[in-house]
Amino acid sequence: MEFALSTEQEMMVETARRIGEQFGLDYWRDHDERKAFPREMWQAICDAGLCGVALAEEHGGSGLGMIELALAVEELCAGGAGATLAQIFMLNPIFGGVAISKFGTEAMKRDLLPGLVSGKINFCMALTEPDSGSNALEVRSFARADGNGWRLNGRKIWITGVPDAQKMLVIARTKKVEEVERKTQGMTLFMVDVGREGLTHQAIAKLGTNTLSSSNVFFDDVRVEPDEVVGTVDGGWPQLLEVLNTERIMTVAGCVGAARLASRLAVEYTSERKVFRGAPVGSYQGLQFPLAQCHAETQSARLMNLKAAWLHDQGLPYGSEANTAKLIAAQALSKTTERAMQSMGGMGYAKEMHVERLWRDARLFRFAPISEEMILNFIAQHDLGMPRSY
């Protein structure tokens, strides 16, 4: 086993650290308040080649793996952004990049990947529906054959980043549930324009992760061209799963970076803050032990995530590792932001201390992109061999 980073990996992490620092806490507080997409930072990330870490060199990427992408995302998030920045990596290099480079046509790769890597094109992904959340097989959006293409009708919910995206990966049924033997059949992935006629969206008011909007999306007879299919018509389900699994690794990298950030803010504040007898409150075990516990959990999740990334890069199954890391990382982040706020007392509640933003954002990752309960179901069933409970 080899845990040391290569010189190139270390240099890449250093570049990520500097970008994270340049677009730091105040930048994110401001963008969170204005509910504005972190455009300038995303452009800097793309300019430094960090969006294309894991994409092929022929399309402008660097041809590295998930390990490098995870390391870069963690460091970028630790600078001041917190975990929500990792979501933009899910939207672009994962939903756009992995889907197109694994299953897209040559024309799609040529037309879309260079723009993705350079930051000119943003993506979003429309899977979840009002009656199809954790049970994604219940998707009802339907693409009806129309000439050589399709007409798409249906409704999606909780779709991230729609107003700032040009392209949307849509998961829809191309065969009705009644027409197929198994529910996993009859699904197709499409890459459509967000601005297309008949596609409308409306933002959902929410608790945090304010720089990325979450939307209701409506398809009203949206025309889909034949060259907009990603992968196999009626055979999109296993392809979708491949895209979604890499998303877990991004989530954990973001959670670990955010937990490091919250922990650092708490340590800095409590090392200075004196209340009784001239000793900093950070010298109390009552404050130290919970933060130390959070740190231990964060580091464990980090290690498990890098194992998942390594397995992915070797072409080996990594679902158990990615899910395990996601469970622990999201919990550790929630706990760390909670303890950081408690350690700061009233000041932790103030916007100027930044922890309240990280605390709000952290809540999302305990049920997105997959809930704790569904991960526990997965572990019980697949890793422990217990009967399916749901």
Added chain:
Amino acid sequence: MKILVPVKRVVDYNVKIRVKADGTGVETQNVKMSMNPFDEIAVEQAIRLKEAGLAEEIIAVSLGVTQSQETIRTALAMGADRGILVETDEALEPLGVAKCLQKIAEKEGPGLILMGKQAIDDDANQTPQMLSALLGWAQATYVSKLEIADGKAKVKREIDGGLENLEIALPAVLSVDLRLNEPRYASLPNIMKAKKKPIDTMSPADLGVDVSPRLVTLKVTEPPKRAGGVKVESVAELVDKLRNEAKVI
């Protein structure tokens, strides 16, 4: 024109320095090491000159332990073309470094040597001046603005109380100050390209230079802790304290 840029491996500026328990130096084991920030500014300036068509090749040189290679790689990833490592485990002093750089400059024939005004570890601020004397070249220190034209360098120097404008003939040694530019970070494609750029390795003996220390370090200690201040009641008391306690007037 070639540009030579010496780059030093130092303890990262974010690291809180700790004195070794035995008082022989500062702790560098398991401590993050980086390129001296002033040297980064020198590398950046060299790249900008090359981008402006005023230089053809940038050579990054480092002296020290094997790991100084990583510092050279960073310079190559920023945009330098090739590297030279003068490898030694000796504790290097400014004069030894300047002598090695002199030999390399005589061999490579650069039109310009751009270097940080000082390194943030020992803060000696001596190597550029010594190097210019050894080479018999013009020098300008603390450069905060630079223009190259017609075989000359027009520089603005940061000096006590203001800025000094100089025009010096090339080849020259310039030591750069903080406000000259803001160094770029290495983009990932350039990091990958740097892997393939060559680094020559040699020893001080290969250059015919004896770098053995001329100085003996007796002891390294932490600076004394700052005592808390006091408030005085009146100007008279202040003057009295300055005269009799602090003994500064």
